[in-house]
Amino acid sequence: MVDLSIQLAPKNPKGLLLANPVMTASGTFGYGTEYSDLVDIQKLGAIVCKGTTLKSREGNPQPRLVETASGLLNSVGLENIGVEAVIREKAPIWSKWRVPVIVNIAGETIDEYREVAERLEGVSGISALEVNISCPNVFSGGIEFCSSAISAAAVTEKVKAVSTLPIVVKLSPNVTDIVEIASAVSAAGADAITLINTVRGMAIDINKHRPSLGSYFGGLSGPAIKPIALYMVYKVASAVDIPIIGCGGINNAQDAVEFIVAGASAVQIGTANLANPGAALDVLDGLKQFMTENGATNLRAVIGKARN
Numbered sequence: 001m002v003d004l005s006i007q008l009a010p011k012n013p014k015g016l017l018l019a020n021p022v023m024t025a026s027g028t029f030g031y032g033t034e035y036s037d038l039v040d041i042q043k044l045g046a047i048v049c050k051g052t053t054l055k056s057r058e059g060n061p062q063p064r065l066v067e068t069a070s071g072l073l074n075s076v077g078l079e080n081i082g083v084e085a086v087i088r089e090k091a092p093i094w095s096k097w098r099v100p101v102i103v104n105i106a107g108e109t110i111d112e113y114r115e116v117a118e119r120l121e122g123v124s125g126i127s128a129l130e131v132n133i134s135c136p137n138v139f140s141g142g143i144e145f146c147s148s149a150i151s152a153a154a155v156t157e158k159v160k161a162v163s164t165l166p167i168v169v170k171l172s173p174n175v176t177d178i179v180e181i182a183s184a185v186s187a188a189g190a191d192a193i194t195l196i197n198t199v200r201g202m203a204i205d206i207n208k209h210r211p212s213l214g215s216y217f218g219g220l221s222g223p224a225i226k227p228i229a230l231y232m233v234y235k236v237a238s239a240v241d242i243p244i245i246g247c248g249g250i251n252n253a254q255d256a257v258e259f260i261v262a263g264a265s266a267v268q269i270g271t272a273n274l275a276n277p278g279a280a281l282d283v284l285d286g287l288k289q290f291m292t293e294n295g296a297t298n299l300r301a302v303i304g305k306a307r308n
């Protein structure tokens with residue numbers, strides 16, 4: 001029998017124990033509810049819901065998705081129903097599920113992050129928060145929270161102060177030194193770190209002589225970013241002592257194993273869900289098969305092997 005269970009918040013009294021390490025990535029699997037008729041979502045390790053802000057948001061102008069070589073550019077702009085609707089309409093459904101749901105939160109000010117976390121405190125059906133710090137900080141002229149260790153740590157601290165849930169901080173690759181940022185959020189009390197969010201990019205429509213995306217710039221995801229994500233997981237896992245959740249271009253079980261061997265304790269499947277809603281479950285099946293074929297009985301024994 002292969003043991004795929006993993007504790008992603010060992011330092012938190014509530015803990016975040018997953019039956020297996022395969023999760024869906026924020027913004028690529030809705031609220032999970034949209035997929036419950038298509039695939040057996042209860043088999044997943046966890047579901048991370050769409051980015052949630054204090055007020056509902058309409059998001060960026062169309063077009064918001066452009067395919068690129070081995071990747072996808074998106075500029076959805078955090079379109080979402082807002083935290084109160086999540087509490088009212090989604091959490092009661094999640095509370096009946098076996099699969100843990102992690103709410104991805106975002107804000108334009110530190111207070112907004114704090115307030116969203118405060119409102120989610122004590123709501124049944126929510127197992128953890130994932131704090132997306134790649135948002136423009138309106139008080140710093142639009143500079144993203146993730147781009148300085150000081151602001152990344154400040155958001156982490158504020159959210160930790162108002163929430164007893166495990167706090168996962170999701171980092172952006174669009175920084176000079178990922179290890180510095182990861183170390184700062186770890187020191188500020190993060191229970192785990194997700195690496196990575198999308199890589200900033202753009203595409204040009206040569207017929208219109210214009211950027212292809214309505215908001216000009218977007219975030220690149222999919223297989224094109226996997227080597228960047230692997231590098232960051234490897235570097236950060238060597239520097240911090242909290243669990244890392246690997247994300248970026250994972251399409252199959254082999255990709256997932258690469259992240260785990262690089263130092264990730266769990267993985268998230270993002271863009272692959274858009275083409276195949278069963279992608280995360282396929283990764284899970286393949287992971288079980290890989291473990292069996294290699295005579296491995298415990299996933300935890302494989303984590304970070306590449307660093308030994």
Ligand SMILES: Cc1cc2nc3c(=O)[nH]c(=O)nc-3n(C[C@H](O)[C@H](O)[C@H](O)COP(=O)(O)O)c2cc1C
Nearest residue numbers: 025026027051074132196197221222248249270271
């Ligand atoms: C359409 C789309 C929407 C996304 N929305 C969010 C979001 O709301 N919050 C967030 O933290 N990440 C968001 N992401 C980033 C993904 O969760 C993930 O970090 C990224 O796409 C890299 O993984 P992948 O290559 O497997 O897609 C989004 C990605 C896509 C493609």
